[in-house]
Amino acid sequence: MLPNKLKESLEKQIAHADHPREMVVDVMLALQDHYGYLNDEAVETVAALLEMSPLEVEEVATFYTFTYRESVGKYVIHVCDSVICWMDGYESIRDYLCRKLDIAVGATSADGLFTLLPVCCIGYCDQSPAMLINRKVYGHLSPEKIDSILEKLKVET
Ligand code: FES
Secondary structure: OOOHHHHHHHHHHHHOOOOHHHHHHHHHHHHHHHHOOOOHHHHHHHHHHHOOOHHHHHHHHHHOOOOOOOOOOOEEEEEEOOHHHHHOOHHHHHHHHHHHHOOOOOOEOOOOOEEEEEEOOOOOHHHOOOEEEOOEEEOOOOHHHHHHHHHHHHHHO
């Protein structure tokens, strides 16, 4: 159940949009932040708020890289696998993350903290190899830098 405060805030934002459905990504992300991922209830709520069908929302949700239809960890790591990062060591960075978290790409660590997913170019090619964690960019990655980033996040948890 969506808290009234969040529902009212979203309704206010939607009322200011020229076309309600242009808010679909913003509304999906707001509900994802609330539920942890876009569960079926969230998809139906987005659809009701925007006067869309659940199928239309589902189509956007499964197309957009940063919405998750399955449960994810507290931190979602999107490691860039596009050409510049690939040339600058993407595979060794990906393999290091897999070993460090003891998971395969697409999975969540046993402690529920980290989910590792691939992503197309995130626009930080000048900092390759790069990744996003909860949509914040980390570049010039190395095993040492990854250790430091992950340890810091664990301490903050
Ligand atoms: S190719 Fe990785 S950020 Fe552009």
